[in-house]
Amino acid sequence: MKKIFILTGEPSGDKLAAKVISKLKEKDPNIKYLCLGGEKLRALGINSIFDLKEITYLGFTRVFLNLIKIRKKINQSVEKIVDFKPDILFSVDSPDFTLRVAKKVKNKLPNIKNLHFVAPQVWVWREGRVKKIKKYIDHILLLFNFEKKYWMKENVSCELVGHPLLEIDKNYKIDVSQIIGKNKALISIFPGSRDSEVITLTPILVDFIKLMNEKYSDFLFVFHSTNSQKKNIEKILSKSSLKNFEIICDEKLKNHILRKSVFAVTKSGTVSLEISNNKIPSIIIYKMNPINFIILKMLVKIKFANIINIAANEMIIPELLQSKCNPKKIFETVSNFLENHNKIDLQIRKTDEVLKTFKTKEQPSEVAANALIKFLSF
Helix, strand or coil: CEEEEECCCCCCHHHHHHHHHHHHHHHHCCCCCEEEHHHHHHHHHCCCCCCCHHHHHCHHHHHHHHHHHHHHHHHHHHHHHHHCCCCEEEEEECCCHHHHHHHHHHCCCCCEEEEEEEECCCCCCCCCCHHHCCCCCCEEECCCCHHHHHHHCCCEEECCCCHHHHHCCCCCCCCCHHHCCCCCEEEEEEEEHHHHHHHHHHHHHHHHHHCCCCCCCEEEEEECCCCHHHHHHHHHHHHHCCCCCEEEEHHHHHHHHHHHEEEEEEECHHHHHHHCCCCCEEEECCCCHHHHHHHHHHHHHCCCCCHHHHCCCCCCCCCEHHHHHCHHHHHHHHHHHHCCHHHHHHHHHHHHHHHHHHCCCCCHHHHHHHHHHHHCCC
16 A cells, blocks of 8 residues: 655645645545644544644744754654655645655655655745755645746756645535624634734734724624634633624635635735635735844845735735734725725736736646656656
């Protein structure tokens, strides 16, 4: 029996991996799996060697303070993978963790095929990583066409897959009457999937909602959460006087609510692609430790944080980062959009143009699953 180990480092990677593995299970139900993953991979019946939260760290300072723990988890992960003896190590995103593990595994299991999904953003910083990575990664699955040149220049085996989060599944029915029945327009809120994101952004979002409530009476704010972050969000919201909010964790319900939303406020990250793909106007928010932000600004070579804006080289979706990530600025920006439909129409039209350049003819999860099957046969 062929075996695949799926290695992720955070919830977004878990979600991407689950889409691919779900497709792969349809194609070949006889593959044996083990993973380091989260709730999405576990929902597919795949055991995880650790709780994903144990290895999810954010920011340079937090990583530095947890170096010993991270190194220990890397070594433990390597041991578990080597014991499992998979034919393929399928690593997904989180390169600072997953690629360190992949390198060590390749040294111990030279014949293993290492496939990595979501290439490190060498177009943002540290392009020199390509020469090192090609020594232990057999094939890289790319999200975006513009990434190809960086890997092909060093003769790295790669292929364009596209982004699975741009796939829209319309083949389900779900009852959302409990939420939509409140006869209020929905605004979707995405506060993040890491402790540090939720703890930092949720209080800001609470004060933003309070400002919205002073001006409007017809909005319901729906927080899109992971199961692991629901308690953190509930705890923060319970200290407020807010009544017009809901917290949802179910993925199908999230998708349906997003499509019914009139606007979205989201932390910076890949979820913005899903929002844009559903033609929902949005803004991006983010706030991190000031030291981390200064270091990041010194290292990166791009002007924007959001991939839509990066690809367009234009601020299509407003980015409220650091000092701009405050309740008053968020309120003013959202309010300005809600009262100016021309701005909304322009954002949706421009994001559509960018998204067309990201999409492939086949479903991304299908292409990625086919790549895994191909390497299983080697």
